[in-house]
Amino acid sequence: MIDEIQKNIEQYDTIIILRHQNPDPDAIGSQTALATMIREAYPQKNVYITGIDLPVLDWIGNMQNVSPETYQNSLVIAVDTANARRIDNNGEYKTAAKIVKIDHHPNVDPFGDVNWVDETFSSCAEMIYTLIEKISTFKLSKKSAYSLYSGIIGDTNRFLYAETTYQTLNIAAQLAKTGIDISEISLHEDEMSSHVARLEAYILDNFKVTDSGFGYIIIRKDTLEKFHLADGELDHVVPLIGRINSVNNWIVVSEKDLNRFRVNLRSKNVSINGVAEKFGGGGHPLASGAYVCSMNDVHALMDDMDNLNKQKENI
Known part of the structure; x- marks a missing residue:
């Protein structure tokens, strides 16, 4: 499945990464980290992240405006989204040449042409990290690590929930090893107005x-x-x-x-x-x-x- 995802990423010059409505840190963290990884590995490609901009999560990453025409002949990757009706998009994504779904929720709607769904992961950010281990052109930078760590602690509530596993903690350690400020991220997720x-x-x-x-x-x-x-x-x-x-x-x-x-x-x-x-x-x-x-x-x-x-x- 990951080999197929890699082939699609390599094939398309325009890649648009989507996520679900009412996004949480895992949705935006997975979205922005994957975009960073692709841009760093393939700087010649046009990579976009889009959806309603949520100011309270701008510290993870900002969204981009994408014209309807851009979707044509593009690869769309939807992360952390269980079913098509929850995609934060007005339907333009349906005109894409190929749709890939990467998700850790129950697979009630395999809406992608390629569907990588695995409920054993605590977060979609964990799945995105796995791409780094499996795809040789992907490298872990501080920028992508920051987004991924934000997603993992967001969906595990800072490792409180039962979905937290040895794998979760091991990946979190690898992300922290890059030198990201894990305290800063935790404070962002804990603070309130x-x-x-x-x-x-x-x-x-x-x-x-x-x-x-x-x-x-x-x-x-x-x-x-x-x-x-x-x-x-x-x-x-x-x-x-x-x-x-x-x-x-x-x-x-x-x-x-x-x-x-x-x-x-x-x-x-x-x-x-x-x-x-x-x-x-x-x-x-x-x-x-x-x-x-x-x-x-x-x-x-x-x-x-x-x-x-x-x-x-x-x-």
């Missing part, structure tokens, strides 16, 4: 926990607007409820538009991606997301999350 801090206080004051250990908070649009969050800042608060020792799984529901709710699902040990998929979303067993369009669906999803814990208690 005063707006986020006030939202965390609101959540801690208003979240609920059921008898089964299901925690939840529903933040309606009028309430969310009071915190004046920048795009992407809401993601900082998603792990918060899980720090409570009586919580086993939890959701953060935010009303993005009138009756359009983003639901972030998390769990400590009960698989929740099946619930996300039932409501049109998806993700990892312990970290998933979905969008729903009514409070009835929100409450139905909440019932399913609560029932997961009850079912575990009866095993």
Whole structure:
């Protein structure tokens, strides 16, 4: 599979690297690192990274504007994206000559002409690092290492999550060996604005926990607007409820538009991606997301999350 990816990278003069909507450090870290690796190995190629620019993650890398015409006769590589409808693109990518998918989520939608999907990796950034080990023309520079380390600690929550393995730590050590400032990266991922801090206080004051250990908070649009969050800042608060020792799984529901709710699902040990998929979303067993369009669906999803814990208690 990696040999096929290498052949495609060598074949095309124009390469466009995409990632999912509402990007996280792993999405942007994988995207920018891969672009850096290709540019350094093949300086004659035109390599672009694109998607909505998220200021809170600009410290990892900035996006570029790509015209619709550029996609024609190009190679598109989509990283960290489980299904086609989550690609942060208006559909221009469909005119590309070839599409490669590199992802570590369950392979619910093999939308690429070439699909390298492996759930054993803690992050897509780990997969991108593996390309350096397998493709002789790729070298590890400080610039690509910075992006990859950002992605790995982003998706593992600084090695907190169960997906962290010996391989994860070994790769992180190799990245740190380049001389990147790992403390600076961790501080970037840990810091928050005063707006986020006030939202965390609101959540801690208003979240609920059921008898089964299901925690939840529903933040309606009028309430969310009071915190004046920048795009992407809401993601900082998603792990918060899980720090409570009586919580086993939890959701953060935010009303993005009138009756359009983003639901972030998390769990400590009960698989929740099946619930996300039932409501049109998806993700990892312990970290998933979905969008729903009514409070009835929100409450139905909440019932399913609560029932997961009850079912575990009866095993």
